[in-house]
Amino acid sequence: MLELTDVSAGYGETAVLADVSLWVPPRSVVALLGANGAGKTTLLRVASGLLKPSAGRMSLDGTDVTGKAPHVLANRGVCHVPEGRGIFPTLTVRDNLIIQAGDGNADDAVERAVSAFPILGEKLSQLAGSLSGGQQQMLSLSRAYVTDPSYVLLDEVSMGLAPVVVDEIFESLATLAAQGRALLLVEQYVTRALDLADYVYLLARGRIEFAGEPGELDAERLMARYMGGT
Numbered sequence: 458m459l460e461l462t463d464v465s466a467g468y469g470e471t472a473v474l475a476d477v478s479l480w481v482p483p484r485s486v487v488a489l490l491g492a493n494g495a496g497k498t499t500l501l502r503v504a505s506g507l508l509k510p511s512a513g514r515m516s517l518d519g520t521d522v523t524g525k526a527p528h529v530l531a532n533r534g535v536c537h538v539p540e541g542r543g544i545f546p547t548l549t550v551r552d553n554l555i556i557q558a559g560d561g562n563a564d565d566a567v568e569r570a571v572s573a574f575p576i577l578g579e580k581l582s583q584l585a586g587s588l589s590g591g592q593q594q595m596l597s598l599s600r601a602y603v604t605d606p607s608y609v610l611l612d613e614v615s616m617g618l619a620p621v622v623v624d625e626i627f628e629s630l631a632t633l634a635a636q637g638r639a640l641l642l643v644e645q646y647v648t649r650a651l652d653l654a655d656y657v658y659l660l661a662r663g664r665i666e667f668a669g670e671p672g673e674l675d676a677e678r679l680m681a682r683y684m685g686g687t
């Protein structure tokens with residue numbers, strides 16, 4: 458279980474999260490929804506150790522990991538697929554995969570990524586920046602396949618992609634879930650996220666406003682209120 462308890466966090470004087478408690482059980486899919494600026498990215502940054510909480514606790518499979526560095530959490534099975542892809546555009550696809558693998562075996566990393574996203578196998582020696590947007594997102598998502606994580610934090614991984622590519626991305630999320638990874642999913646495609654989710658949290662102005670099963674949420678009202686009606 459990835460567990461945040463009464464977490465507050467922000468940037469300098471700016472408080473963003475206030476008393477947020479959230480659970481991601483092993484092998485579950487948890488959707489984190491909320492309007493722009495609600496604090497979703499900030500929460501994922503806390504959960505991966507990129508941002509230290511100003512108050513509250515975080516634990517991982519029963520061990521307190523509050524304030525631990527990103528590499529410590531990564532070694533304990535937390536994988537963050539960041540907003541904006543987080544790949545190195547001037548390096549080849551193969552080198553990006555090797556970097557994602559960290560201390561892991563490079564050939565193994567490439568093999569896992571290619572079996573998840575076969576198109577990447579045809580592009581291994583191309584610069585990552587020359588890939589299409591969808592392929593770049595697949596490369597970014599590859600880190601969840603190459604590092605064997607227990608918990609995957611996904612920040613708007615379908616953002617700005619053509620509908621057919623969004624379908625592929627969501628299929629790969631379902632595959633990750635079927636492999637037994639727990640997913641904490643920040644998504645603009647609310648309905649699709651709810652289809653996949655076992656549990657949903659609604660964040661509004663840095664506070665958890667709703668926590669429950671997707672069936673307890675009225676999706677239309679949710680969209681009208683939090684997503685500007687789109």
Ligand code: ATP
Pocket residue numbers: 468471473491492493494495496497498499500
């Ligand atoms: P979005 O969907 O727009 O990414 P979000 O729910 O992910 O929204 P956050 O990115 O977590 O929201 O931002 C929450 C608040 O924190 C916003 O008011 C934002 O302006 C502020 N913020 C985010 N990053 C920083 C930063 N590095 N320095 C200062 N303020 C920041």
